[in-house]
Amino acid sequence: MEAQSRVPGPLLSGSPPSGAAARAPPPPACPQELDLDDDEEDLEVFSKVRPGPGQPRAPRAPRPGPAGLEPDTSLTEANSFSPLIPTSPSSMINQYKFEDEPELRDLFITVDDPESHITAIETFITYRVVTKTSRGEFDSSEYEVRRRYQDFLWLKSRLEESHPTLIIPPLPEKFIMKGMVERFNDEFIETRRKALHKFLNRIAEHPTLTFNEDFKIFLTAQAWELSSHKKQGPGLFSRVGQTMRAVASSVRGGGVKSRPDMFTDIHDYMEIFNEKIHLLDKISQRIYKEERGYYCELKEYGPIHTLWCASEEGLVDSLKGVASCIDKCYKATEKRMAGLSENLLPILHEYVLYNEVLTGVLKRRDQIQAELDSKVDALSNKKAEKDLLTEEIGNLEDKVECANNALKADWDRWKQNMQHDMKTAFLNMAENNIHYYEQCLATWESFLTSQTVDLHLEEGSEDKP
Amino acid sequence: MERPEGEQRGASGSGPAGEAEAGSGPVLEEPGSGATDTTMEDCLSKKIEITVSEAEKRTGRNAMNIQETYTAYLIETRAVESQTEGQCSPPDSLWRRYSEFELLRNYLLVNYPHIVVPPLPEKRAEFVWHKLSADNMDPDFVERRRIGLENFLVRVASHPIICQDNIFYSFLTQEGGWKEMVNETGFQLKADSRLKALNATFRVKNPDKRFTELKHYSDELQSVISHLLRVRARVADRLYGVYKVHGNYGRVFSEWSAIEKEMGDGLQSAGHHMDVYAASIDDILEEEEHYADQLKEYLFYAEALRAVCRKHELMQYDLEMAVQDLASKKQQCEELATGTVRTFSLKGMTSKLFGQETPEQREGKIKVLEEQIHEGEEQLKSKNVEGREFVKSAWADIERFKEQKNHDLKEALINYAVMQISMCKKGIQVWTNAKECFSKM
Numbered sequence: 048m049e050a051q052s053r054v055p056g057p058l059l060s061g062s063p064p065s066g067a068a069a070r071a072p073p074p075p076a077c078p079q080e081l082d083l084d085d086d087e088e089d090l091e092v093f094s095k096v097r098p099g100p101g102q103p104r105a106p107r108a109p110r111p112g113p114a115g116l117e118p119d120t121s122l123t124e125a126n127s128f129s130p131l132i133p134t135s136p137s138s139m140i141n142q143y144k145f146e147d148e149p150e151l152r153d154l155f156i157t158v159d160d161p162e163s164h165i166t167a168i169e170t171f172i173t174y175r176v177v178t179k180t181s182r183g184e185f186d187s188s189e190y191e192v193r194r195r196y197q198d199f200l201w202l203k204s205r206l207e208e209s210h211p212t213l214i215i216p217p218l219p220e221k222f223i224m225k226g227m228v229e230r231f232n233d234e235f236i237e238t239r240r241k242a243l244h245k246f247l248n249r250i251a252e253h254p255t256l257t258f259n260e261d262f263k264i265f266l267t268a269q270a271w272e273l274s275s276h277k278k279q280g281p282g283l284f285s286r287v288g289q290t291m292r293a294v295a296s297s298v299r300g301g302g303v304k305s306r307p308d309m310f311t312d313i314h315d316y317m318e319i320f321n322e323k324i325h326l327l328d329k330i331s332q333r334i335y336k337e338e339r340g341y342y343c344e345l346k347e348y349g350p351i352h353t354l355w356c357a358s359e360e361g362l363v364d365s366l367k368g369v370a371s372c373i374d375k376c377y378k379a380t381e382k383r384m385a386g387l388s389e390n391l392l393p394i395l396h397e398y399v400l401y402n403e404v405l406t407g408v409l410k411r412r413d414q415i416q417a418e419l420d421s422k423v424d425a426l427s428n429k430k431a432e433k434d435l436l437t438e439e440i441g442n443l444e445d446k447v448e449c450a451n452n453a454l455k456a457d458w459d460r461w462k463q464n465m466q467h468d469m470k471t472a473f474l475n476m477a478e479n480n481i482h483y484y485e486q487c488l489a490t491w492e493s494f495l496t497s498q499t500v501d502l503h504l505e506e507g508s509e510d511k512p
Numbered sequence: 513m514e515r516p517e518g519e520q521r522g523a524s525g526s527g528p529a530g531e532a533e534a535g536s537g538p539v540l541e542e543p544g545s546g547a548t549d550t551t552m553e554d555c556l557s558k559k560i561e562i563t564v565s566e567a568e569k570r571t572g573r574n575a576m577n578i579q580e581t582y583t584a585y586l587i588e589t590r591a592v593e594s595q596t597e598g599q600c601s602p603p604d605s606l607w608r609r610y611s612e613f614e615l616l617r618n619y620l621l622v623n624y625p626h627i628v629v630p631p632l633p634e635k636r637a638e639f640v641w642h643k644l645s646a647d648n649m650d651p652d653f654v655e656r657r658r659i660g661l662e663n664f665l666v667r668v669a670s671h672p673i674i675c676q677d678n679i680f681y682s683f684l685t686q687e688g689g690w691k692e693m694v695n696e697t698g699f700q701l702k703a704d705s706r707l708k709a710l711n712a713t714f715r716v717k718n719p720d721k722r723f724t725e726l727k728h729y730s731d732e733l734q735s736v737i738s739h740l741l742r743v744r745a746r747v748a749d750r751l752y753g754v755y756k757v758h759g760n761y762g763r764v765f766s767e768w769s770a771i772e773k774e775m776g777d778g779l780q781s782a783g784h785h786m787d788v789y790a791a792s793i794d795d796i797l798e799e800e801e802h803y804a805d806q807l808k809e810y811l812f813y814a815e816a817l818r819a820v821c822r823k824h825e826l827m828q829y830d831l832e833m834a835v836q837d838l839a840s841k842k843q844q845c846e847e848l849a850t851g852t853v854r855t856f857s858l859k860g861m862t863s864k865l866f867g868q869e870t871p872e873q874r875e876g877k878i879k880v881l882e883e884q885i886h887e888g889e890e891q892l893k894s895k896n897v898e899g900r901e902f903v904k905s906a907w908a909d910i911e912r913f914k915e916q917k918n919h920d921l922k923e924a925l926i927n928y929a930v931m932q933i934s935m936c937k938k939g940i941q942v943w944t945n946a947k948e949c950f951s952k953m
Contacts, residue, residue, distance in 0.1 A: 316771055319767075319768075319770075319771050320768070320771060323764055323767055323768040326760070326764045327761070327764055327768075330757060330758075330760045330761060330764065333757050334754060334757050334758065337750055337753035337754040337757055338754055340750040340753065341747065341750035341751055341753075341754055344743060344746045344747045344749075344750050345747060347743050348740075348743045348744065348747050351736065351739055351740045351743060352740070354736060354739075355736045355737075355740070357732075358729055358732040358733065358736070359918075359921075361914070361918035361922075362918060362921055362922060362925075365921070365922050365925045365926070366925070368925075369925050369928065369929070372929070372932070376932075466772075466774060466775055466953065469775065469953065470775070470778075470950060470951070470953040473782070473950040473953070474947060474950045474951060477943050477944075477946045477947035477950055478947060480939065480943040481939075481940055481943045481944060481947065483939075484936045484937075484939035484940045484943065485936075485940060487932065487936045488933060488936035488937065488940065491929045491932045491933045491936065492933055494929050495926065495929045495930065495933065498922070498925070498926050498929070499926070
């Protein structure tokens with residue numbers, strides 16, 4: 048595995064910005080930690096120190112020191128990811144290539160071991176999050192922490208704040224689906240655990256999000272550390288403010304009016320995609336249910352044949368044979384079901400949840416644009432504060448451009464991932480079914496062979512009519 | 513149609529031709545047939561081909577002059593030899609309805625109580641799963657019944673004994689007046705009352721152990737096949753669900769492919785295969801229904817077995833009663849002759865109280881009793897013979913039945929395996945095609 052050395056903060060002013068440098072080895076401050084892979088020679092190198100080619104000029108935003116971690120989200124958003132998002136096509140290709148090669152990953156996360164905690168006030172589940180990494184900015188190479196769903200929610204909202212036009216992976220549903228009696232039944236917990244695992248890994252694989260500071264804290268901080276860190280964040284209100292502004296601007300119609308076609312296309316695509324993915328999710332869940340019913344009935348079906356043996360001497364072999372075949376088939380069905388629940392169902396459901404994410408991202412982009420548009424309008428009306436407005440507009444124009452670029456790049460990445468995920472999931476489903484039928488075929492064929500051998504023996508000894 | 517005699521031919525007609533054993537023992541004198549030894553070669557099924565080829569909906573007025581709808585079945589018979597000689601002579605045919613089949617079978621049950629009489633297909637659809645209709649007029653049900661009726665006729669024709677019955681022959685060949693002919697035989701009067709049979713079941717002291725075992729066996733057979741059929745229906749229901757829901761993929765993939773540039777083709781073609789998959793279950797389950805019918809036949813055969821057992825119990829009980837009656841008469845006779853009263857009797861008491869009979873009276877009574885005893889002894893002798901012969905021929909038929917059952921059920925199980933194999937192969941085919949489409953996404 049490729050050891051990626053990350054340069055710890057001390058060389059720069061303050062700790063590294065959230066989502067610092069793209070996934071490429073930076074020129075090391077500590078030369079002995081460098082370990083460049085040969086393949087990566089041609090990767091565009093983006094670092095904190097020197098900007099790579101082809102990216103927009105971006106003033107370095109002053110980051111607060113380690114103590115206070117309150118980034119000024121309104122102005123520094125654009126800055127915090129401008130050096131990060133590659134906008135030239137070749138760099139994008141390299142980025143994908145980078146992501147496709149798992150050996151180059153340097154961050155491995157697992158979510159497991161759900162545990163129930165009962166306090167006087169509430170009952171909740173915590174999950175164990177294990178992180179293994181070779182990155183320099185992590186003090187240790189292995190971390191184990193326990194997190195509850197609330198903590199994941201916090202992380203997601205922090206990421207959304209820091210990167211309003213990046214596609215943050217979805218979390219599993221907050222509330223229990225109707226029809227479940229117990230709040231925490233095993234199946235629900237397992238489904239949630241798998242989704243949380245996916246969530247963290249998606250972040251880890253994201254070229255920008257993977258370096259987010261809150262993400263790092265989430266993975267490494269002890270419970271009390273996390274609590275105190277959480278309290279320092281901008282909190283609920285700024286997020287509410289953001290969302291409200293986004294809603295307001297879309298109500299005003301500002302964002303939608305001057306929205307570039309590309310984003311309207313994305314919006315239209317998502318409408319249909321969402322509908323279809325919803326249906327596929329429902330269909331697949333239903334298939335799982337039917338398969339489970341089939342499995343249960345088959346389980347009862349086989350033994351009846353064995354029972355029948357007791358009263359039929361002449362048919363014992365045949366009946367036992369059939370019983371054994373049916374038993375093997377129900378076990379094969381069990382495997383087929385497991386395949387569905389491991390692969391297809393979680394993926395489809397995740398993409399159902401992505402709809403909300405993408406809707407939010409589009410809205411926030413619109414809102415950023417709306418801010419610009421309103422200032423432009425203001426400029427054409429108020430001649431007086433022209434200079435100030437012009438400067439503000441300049442900043443906002445940068446902001447919009449960065450937002451658009453960020454979203455565009457992330458959208459392309461998302462689409463690529465989606466295609467890959469869907470293809471993999473459906474291929475897997477097809478393979479599962481083929482394997483299932485092959486297993487059943489083998490068992491029935493061997494039964495048939497054994498029977499026809501017997502039959503020929505019998506016929507040989509009977510008088511022919 | 514003349515009753516053809518001829519060379520042996522292979523058994524024709526669909527459904528198992530019932531490999532009857534050669535030489536099944538002496539045949540009791542049966543009404544309506546010649547008392548001949550019959551071997552398999554002489555079975556009617558070898559000489560004529562019987563098919564129930566069509567079913568037709570009819571309306572008519574029934575016995576109570578009420579309009580009703582029913583289904584009539586076309587029975588075709590054709591001499592086997594006429595076919596092999598290269599002539600395709602048109603078959604003789606006539607129409608019968610289910611109730612006439614029932615009449616025929618009841619006639620056979622009464623007149624051949626020692627025979628395990630083949631059962632009819634079910635009167636009403638049972639063990640249905642959700643897609644199957646329980647409606648007697650449903651075309652699928654009618655079709656399966658048609659096959660079942662043909663099977664019934666072939667089984668009867670393949671049975672060395674009952675195939676010779678004239679009423680059966682007339683059923684196949686004589687359209688009009690058959691019902692009257694059957695009723696004229698008066699078989700309904702000969703039928704043992706259910707009550708009598710039930711009584712015998714409870715009170716018989718020494719039935720042949722084999723029949724007792726057979727009764728247990730038939731109960732078990734009925735119970736296990738019912739259970740099997742019930743669960744099979746549920747399995748079919750679920751399997752239907754699995755396949756059919758996949759059909760939805762086809763539609764959604766197609767709609768989704770409209771917005772996807774790279775994935776569109778793969779999705780679209782995969783969707784087509786999902787449709788194929790979903791559609792394939794209809795044929796698969798229809799075939800399986802025939803398997804279920806094969807099992808059902810043996811479910812109903814269990815009842816036929818029990819009927820033979822009941823007859824034996826009845827005869828045995830009758831015998832035991834006759835023995836008891838004879839013994840009591842003999843005892844009475846002895847008491848009268850010797851003047852001793854061994855057992856308490858009201859008559860004895862009254863005679864004690866009201867005076868003895870005259871010697872003439874006593875002589876008279878003894879004479880009557882002696883005659884009765886003589887008669888009783890003769891009857892007992894013939895009853896014994898009857899009983900022994902019944903047991904012998906019934907048991908011979910039961911052995912024949914057992915062989916047939918083992919053969920048929922084994923074949924049915926093999927057919928079931930063949931069906932499963934076919935279903936698996938189709939599944940592999942479809943999913944391999946789908947996989948290829950997915951890989952092009």
